[in-house]
Amino acid sequence: MKRYRKGTFVLELVMIAVSLVVAFPVYVLVNLAVRPTSDTSSPIRPTTSPTFDNFTQAWQQGGLGGALLNSVLVTVGSVAVILAVSSFAAYPLARSTARWSRGLFLLVMLGLILPFQLAALPLYQTMRDLHLLGTPWALILFHSGLQVPFTTFLYTGFLRALPRDFEDAALIDGCTPAQSFRHVVLPMLRPITVTALVLNTVAVWNDFFTPLLYLSGSTQQTLPVAIAGFVGQYVTDWNLVFAALAISIVPVLAVYFALQRSIISGFAGGLKG
Amino acid sequence: MPAASRDPLPPPAAVVPSRPRDGRPRDGRRRAGSPWWFAVPAMVLFAFVVLVPSARGVYYAFTDWDGLAPDFSFIGFDNFTGLLDDPDAVRAIWHTLLIAVSITVIQNVFGLLLALGVNSLIKTRNVLRVALFAPAVITPIVTAYLWRNLLGPDGAVNSLLGAVGLGSLGQDWLGDPQLALWSIVGVVVWQFGGYSMVIFLAGLQSVPKEIHEAADIDGAGPVRRFWSITRPLLTPALTINLMLSIIGGIKLFDQVYALTGGGPGHATDTLSTLIYKDAFTLGEFGYSVALAVVLTIIVAVASTGQYLALARGERAAS
Numbered sequence: 001m002k003r004y005r006k007g008t009f010v011l012e013l014v015m016i017a018v019s020l021v022v023a024f025p026v027y028v029l030v031n032l033a034v035r036p037t038s039d040t041s042s043p044i045r046p047t048t049s050p051t052f053d054n055f056t057q058a059w060q061q062g063g064l065g066g067a068l069l070n071s072v073l074v075t076v077g078s079v080a081v082i083l084a085v086s087s088f089a090a091y092p093l094a095r096s097t098a099r100w101s102r103g104l105f106l107l108v109m110l111g112l113i114l115p116f117q118l119a120a121l122p123l124y125q126t127m128r129d130l131h132l133l134g135t136p137w138a139l140i141l142f143h144s145g146l147q148v149p150f151t152t153f154l155y156t157g158f159l160r161a162l163p164r165d166f167e168d169a170a171l172i173d174g175c176t177p178a179q180s181f182r183h184v185v186l187p188m189l190r191p192i193t194v195t196a197l198v199l200n201t202v203a204v205w206n207d208f209f210t211p212l213l214y215l216s217g218s219t220q221q222t223l224p225v226a227i228a229g230f231v232g233q234y235v236t237d238w239n240l241v242f243a244a245l246a247i248s249i250v251p252v253l254a255v256y257f258a259l260q261r262s263i264i265s266g267f268a269g270g271l272k273g
Numbered sequence: 274m275p276a277a278s279r280d281p282l283p284p285p286a287a288v289v290p291s292r293p294r295d296g297r298p299r300d301g302r303r304r305a306g307s308p309w310w311f312a313v314p315a316m317v318l319f320a321f322v323v324l325v326p327s328a329r330g331v332y333y334a335f336t337d338w339d340g341l342a343p344d345f346s347f348i349g350f351d352n353f354t355g356l357l358d359d360p361d362a363v364r365a366i367w368h369t370l371l372i373a374v375s376i377t378v379i380q381n382v383f384g385l386l387l388a389l390g391v392n393s394l395i396k397t398r399n400v401l402r403v404a405l406f407a408p409a410v411i412t413p414i415v416t417a418y419l420w421r422n423l424l425g426p427d428g429a430v431n432s433l434l435g436a437v438g439l440g441s442l443g444q445d446w447l448g449d450p451q452l453a454l455w456s457i458v459g460v461v462v463w464q465f466g467g468y469s470m471v472i473f474l475a476g477l478q479s480v481p482k483e484i485h486e487a488a489d490i491d492g493a494g495p496v497r498r499f500w501s502i503t504r505p506l507l508t509p510a511l512t513i514n515l516m517l518s519i520i521g522g523i524k525l526f527d528q529v530y531a532l533t534g535g536g537p538g539h540a541t542d543t544l545s546t547l548i549y550k551d552a553f554t555l556g557e558f559g560y561s562v563a564l565a566v567v568l569t570i571i572v573a574v575a576s577t578g579q580y581l582a583l584a585r586g587e588r589a590a591s
Binding site: 003004016025028043092093098107108117118121125148242256257263 | 308309311312314315316318319320321322323324325326327329330331333340387390391393394395396397398401402403404405406407408409410411412413414415416418419420422423427428429432433436463466467468471472474475523524526527530531544545548549552553558561562565566568569572573576577
């Protein structure tokens with residue numbers, strides 16, 4: 001429809017300038033993280049004698065290795081449970097026209113609105129009474145329940161848009177509903193599963209408020225809480241803090257750039273849910 | 274689950290038939306509605322983590338429980354009337370609304386402009402799209418700590434302003450009560466503008482090229498084409514974006530906690546930070562859940578109101 005004109009070139013320059021401004025904090029982050037503490041020149045001046053000392057020091061003193069492992073455990077465990085139970089639940093919600101099914105769907109919609117601050121405090125008491133506070137299991141349990149409404153909502157919307165002819169054929173051929181789900185429905189759920197996987201992984205990995213409550217005082221922190229604790233402890237030594245921040249950002253950005261196509265379409269895919 | 278989904282879609286004939294059950298009808302429609310137990314695991318988790326604690330939260334909002342003592346008494350609406358007399362709470366409600374509305378407006382305008390920019394013919398569009406979205410995947414608490422340093426009096430933002438000759442614009446971005454709230458809004462927009470962009474972009478790419486070409490031939494300029502073609506077809510993307518940013522803005526916690534902790538003074542306290550402080554540092558559990566009930570009502574009103582308004586808009590546009 002259009003060709004590359006002068007105006008397009010100007011737009012190109014403007015967009016590149018905007019992106020550089022957006023990327024500016026990351027530049028400062030890396031610049032200060034590799035700077036020796038003795039260097040007190042302006043934060044935007046490129047560091048002349050880069051060092052990795054801050055990284056090794058932050059890694060050891062912040063206990064970031066253990067925290068990274070805990071974050072992986074909590075994220076993988078939670079997301080596996082969330083996807084399993086939500087895709088299961090969406091099947092009757094999308095296919096049954098019974099009154100209980102519509103009632104349950106409304107309950108799920110209610111779950112989308114309820115802010116977690118309301119449930120977080122009473123649940124804190126329950127977790128304490130069950131002696132689950134301070135363990136990663138509390139977090140897996142918590143995220144699994146918290147993300148169910150949204151994920152079930154995504155799956156149900158997707159399933160409702162799928163034709164049910166294949167399932168009906170399977171049922172007429174004598175499949176049980178469970179077999180029909182396993183062999184017919186599940187393979188068709190792949191696109192929405194990518195979306196649910198991406199959105200839930202990011203939500204659980206990045207969560208700060210819940211581990212702050214449920215793991216407080218424990219040695220088993222997730223990465224965001226470990227970083228917050230580290231910042232509180234070394235608040236005057238920003239080069240060290242920046243190294244810790246960089247350590248937590250690098251794996252996330254590495255995964256993001258490696259899988260950017262699926263991740264971006266995963267985020268945009270929620271649109272159709 | 275992902276392993277199973279890698280199976281190719283089998284033709285219905287390939288599915289292993291089960292033995293017919295005794296006397297149960299083989300009618301597909303009746304049996305399709307039956308697996309209600311599929312929903313049980315999800316609903317048990319949902320009830321344990323969300324529904325039951327939320328209901329208990331509403332109940333505690335009418336008590337004076339401190340969160341620890343074995344006994345407490347029922348005090349009716351005292352927490353809620355007390356809330357209206359508490360200047361901190363009233364201010365926090367105002368800050369919450371101000372932050373939510375500002376983020377919603379600024380982030381969506383910024384996101385839409387970015388989406389239009391990368392949806393053009395520029396050569397760097399793919400690289401820029403990936404780069405501009407990147408902040409949205411980074412842990413918010415981590416970006417907030419990063420910005421806390423950048424926005425400090427000797428931070429990189431003031432240094433950058435100085436380097437381009439605008440040193441006089443330098444500010445104590447987080448220490449000035451007039452500015453701190455807007456700095457928080459700026460950090461959130463920086464992080465999630467790319468998220469709005471991606472959703473708008475998906476909407477823009479769903480607009481068929483032929484319609485634009487036809488309008489071009491009919492003599493419509495770029496502004497006219499945007500207003501008459503793109504804008505109405507963007508409504509679903511706009512619905513999602515407004516919903517995400519308004520609810521995210523109302524619940525905002527991490528960024529406020531890390532950037533200002535609600536300060537300076539109470540200049541940036543929101544409902545979320547006040548709930549946290551009252552429950553865990555002041556031991557006013559009943560009062561804290563009463564604040565959470567107010568937060569719930571605000572979220573519920575905002576999301577249903579917006580849903581209804583946009584559903585009407587969508588019908589009018591189609």
